[in-house]
Amino acid sequence: MLGKGRKVSGRGETVTANYAFGPAEDDAIIKHRLLTRTTTTRGEPPLKKLQRKFTSFVLEVEKDEENYNDCAKLSKAFLQELSTFEIPLLKSKAVIDANLREKENFNELKDEINRQISLVQTDIEELKKQLEESKIERQHKEECEAIRKLISAQPPRSETQKSIREIEKEIAALEAENTAGSRLLELRKKQFALLLHVVDELQNTIEEDQKSLIEEMRMVTEEQKSGMEDVSGGSEAMAVD
Secondary structure, rough: OHHHHHHHHHHHHHHHHHHOOOOHHHHHHHHHHHHOOOOOOOOOOOOHHHHHHHHHHHHHOOOOOOOHHHHHHHHHHHHHHHHHHHHHHHHHHHHHHHHHHHHHHHHHHHHHHHHHHHHHHHHHHHHHHOOOOOOHHHHHHHHHHHHHHHHHHOOHHHHHHHHHHHHOOOOOOHHHHHHHHHHHHHHHHHHHHHHHHHHHHHHHHHHHHHHHHHHHHHHHHHHHHHHHHHHHHHHHHHHHH
């Protein structure tokens, strides 16, 4: 049974291989069969049946015998078959016309959809720009809020001005103190210069006094020496006498 199954499978594959066509060839074959109606799901194909009845009618007409009744029957049968063959064609034409109209409607709908897509894309681009502007505006608001919080954290203006006035007073006091210190320093410089001058003069006076004293002492010494020499000379004279 397994071998038979493989054989059937092989035959199926062979049949599939024999009747495998490309998509374009399949479409062409199906279109040809629909137009010529050479195939049906059951019974004899309509075109072959019509051809057979037309052939029978022509052959009957070409006979030399007086067969008007047979020709009329064959003609009527051929016309009936032709009418039967024409009805599906009319239906097919109606379907084709409906498909064409549907195709046109689809194309119009496609164009409308494309137009709507273009409009939506334009709206999207505009919304993107608005989003970027909103982001920038939000960033600015956040920066302003941060500055506002920083300002709110600072003391009131009245306190700041009060602090400024106090600092200005301190600065003025320091400047006055600095000015007084500068004046005092200048005075101390002048006094020190005067002191140096007095010390210099005093030192010169002392040096002169010392020189005078030394000179006086030298003179006194010399006078003493002279007196002693005079005394010693008188003693010697007295001794001689």
